[in-house]
Amino acid sequence: MLTQAAEGVWVHESVFVQTNTIVVRGDGGVLLVDPGLTRAELDCLAGDLAELGQPVVAGFSTHPHWDHVLWDARFGDVPRYGTARCAAAMEEELSHAGAKDDIADHLLETEIAGQVPLDLLGLVTGLPPGATRIPWDGPAVRIVEHQAHAPGHAALLIEDRGVLIAGDMLSDVLIPMLESGGVADYLAALDLIEDVAGQAGVVIPGHGSVGGPGQARERIDLDRAYVLALRDGRAPADPRIGPSAKPGWEWVGDVHEGQFRQF
Numbered sequence: 651m652l653t654q655a656a657e658g659v660w661v662h663e664s665v666f667v668q669t670n671t672i673v674v675r676g677d678g679g680v681l682l683v684d685p686g687l688t689r690a691e692l693d694c695l696a697g698d699l700a701e702l703g704q705p706v707v708a709g710f711s712t713h714p715h716w717d718h719v720l721w722d723a724r725f726g727d728v729p730r731y732g733t734a735r736c737a738a739a740m741e742e743e744l745s746h747a748g749a750k751d752d753i754a755d756h757l758l759e760t761e762i763a764g765q766v767p768l769d770l771l772g773l774v775t776g777l778p779p780g781a782t783r784i785p786w787d788g789p790a791v792r793i794v795e796h797q798a799h800a801p802g803h804a805a806l807l808i809e810d811r812g813v814l815i816a817g818d819m820l821s822d823v824l825i826p827m828l829e830s831g832g833v834a835d836y837l838a839a840l841d842l843i844e845d846v847a848g849q850a851g852v853v854i855p856g857h858g859s860v861g862g863p864g865q866a867r868e869r870i871d872l873d874r875a876y877v878l879a880l881r882d883g884r885a886p887a888d889p890r891i892g893p894s895a896k897p898g899w900e901w902v903g904d905v906h907e908g909q910f911r912q913f
């Protein structure tokens with residue numbers, strides 16, 4: 651099911667960790683950002699797009715993690731963009747025999763084991779290094795590239811819709827996950843995103859709920875406070891962990907414990 655987030659912008663939410671696919675209407679078709687996750691959900695998305703009467707003209711992956719680089723043949727053989735670093739990281743990962751088996755094995759630990767189509771995973775076309783726009787026929791989409799959470803991670807700002815697509819940051823349910831890059835990279839990324847957040851009346855995280863006016867800044871503050879606490883060895887006062895975590899998200903506390911030990 652597609653839910654409208656702004657004029658010409660829709661979100662499809664997966665049952666798995668509230669993963670968001672974003673659909674942006676352009677002049678001759680739609681841009682798909684991070685489409686996923688299960689076959690049933692991709693069926694649903696393909697059906698919704700058919701109902702909209704919109705072909706897919708381009709894709710974009712915010713970062714090189716399996717849940718953000720999926721695709722379905724029905725979306726067509728169109729360019730699936732990412733930053734140059736994202737594409738390079740994906741290419742490197744897929745150069746290892748068994749890379750997809752490793753992802754499938756990881757998924758065995760989840761409730762969507764065997765349900766995610768991996769055949770078209772990771773076929774990302776890198777944009778030129780430093781590219782600041784997605785090349786497509788539609789509303790201008792600014793790329794804010796940084797190195798927090800994953801190499802070549804991109805936040806996207808759809809300028810005239812006031813929509814910020816945050817990738818795996820600014821979530822109301824997930825804490826900052828410093829899987830690659832360190833504290834300094836994370837703080838630098840939040841600064842870069844903050845520079846454009848004033849233009850965003852809507853924030854769409856890779857996982858979690860869509861936020862309205864003021865939410866982008868609030869979530870930046872929350873993420874920054876978490877990362878600073880991690881840096882300083884303090885226990886963060888963060889509603890996403892501990893007793894205030896949303897039901898079903900208690901495991902985020904374990905992620906925090908692991909990060910707390912590491913940093």
Ligand SMILES: [Zn+2]
Pocket residue numbers: 713715799800818
């Ligand atoms: Zn990720």
